[in-house]
Amino acid sequence: MTNKQPKLEIRNLRKSFGALAATDDVNLTVYADEIHALIGPNGAGKTTLISQISGEIMPDSGQILLDGKDITRVPPHERAAVGLARSFQISQLYHDFTVEDNVAMAVQAGTNKRFSLWRNARKDESLRKPAREALEKVGLAHRTNELVSSLAHGEKRQLELAVALSLNAPVLLLDEPMAGLGAEESMLMKDILLSLKGQYAMLLVEHDMDIVFALADRVTVLVYGHPIFTGTPDEVREHPEVRDAYLGNE
Numbered sequence: 001m002t003n004k005q006p007k008l009e010i011r012n013l014r015k016s017f018g019a020l021a022a023t024d025d026v027n028l029t030v031y032a033d034e035i036h037a038l039i040g041p042n043g044a045g046k047t048t049l050i051s052q053i054s055g056e057i058m059p060d061s062g063q064i065l066l067d068g069k070d071i072t073r074v075p076p077h078e079r080a081a082v083g084l085a086r087s088f089q090i091s092q093l094y095h096d097f098t099v100e101d102n103v104a105m106a107v108q109a110g111t112n113k114r115f116s117l118w119r120n121a122r123k124d125e126s127l128r129k130p131a132r133e134a135l136e137k138v139g140l141a142h143r144t145n146e147l148v149s150s151l152a153h154g155e156k157r158q159l160e161l162a163v164a165l166s167l168n169a170p171v172l173l174l175d176e177p178m179a180g181l182g183a184e185e186s187m188l189m190k191d192i193l194l195s196l197k198g199q200y201a202m203l204l205v206e207h208d209m210d211i212v213f214a215l216a217d218r219v220t221v222l223v224y225g226h227p228i229f230t231g232t233p234d235e236v237r238e239h240p241e242v243r244d245a246y247l248g249n250e
């Protein structure tokens with residue numbers, strides 16, 4: 001059962017690009033231990049919404065609350081410290097460093113040790129230990145000493161998730177974690193996310209409906225920047241407006 005304690009709350013959020021309302025009065029709540037999927041046709045505004053929650057885009061109006069606290073104006077680099085981490089769609093990994101180095105550097109960036117040089121910090125067990133724990137959670141413990149450049153595409157995605165987990169934030173924003181993955185790699189990522197279910201509040205943007213229906217406790221359907229429905233996967237499947245707008249009335 002889902003813990004219905006609101007963790008992340010979006011209130012009356014709006015963002016326009018010229019005449020286009022990319023985020024049109026969005027209200028959405030993510031509970032403390034749920035996977036909440038955000039679906040909608042191309043251009044519906046999913047990434048724009050995630051970017052506002054992560055702080056990269058400033059909304060025109062509305063609020064973003066974490067544990068009831070207004071974080072709308074907290075700068076993006078401070079959001080992990082207040083409890084919110086984003087796993088990126090675009091790879092920001094350091095390919096000439098090892099897998100463990102990459103995660104340990106992310107841990108370091110979130111600590112007050114961030115001004116020390118990496119060559120001095122790389123043996124620091126207080127950075128290594130959380131890095132190894134995060135790698136364990138995504139099934140990459142056996143690859144810690146490999147260079148990122150030697151990883152398969154799916155493993156790089158797992159590493160991106162480990163970087164987000166290492167920030168120790170209770171809320172995870174996952175923007176298309178399966179993008180570019182083959183069928184087998186997608187299934188593995190699905191299983192990894194399932195194993196994390198209940199430990200984080202996750203807002204997941206995902207196009208693959210089988211994955212969404214397998215993972216999500218609730219689904220919000222966004223059309224032209226506005227949420228037209230929030231419900232369980234079964235409710236979403238049965239909803240006539242959703243079928244027309246998104247599922248193609250199969």
Ligand SMILES: Nc1ncnc2c1ncn2[C@@H]1O[C@H](COP(=O)(O)OP(=O)(O)OP(=O)(O)O)[C@@H](O)[C@H]1O
Binds near residue numbers: 017041
């Ligand atoms: N920086 C920008 N300037 C102008 N228009 C933008 C900008 N970013 C997004 N848009 C527009 O806002 C709308 C929402 O785009 P967004 O990328 O958020 O949709 P999406 O649901 O994530 O799409 P997709 O599923 O294709 O990734 C689109 O019409 C897009 O063209």
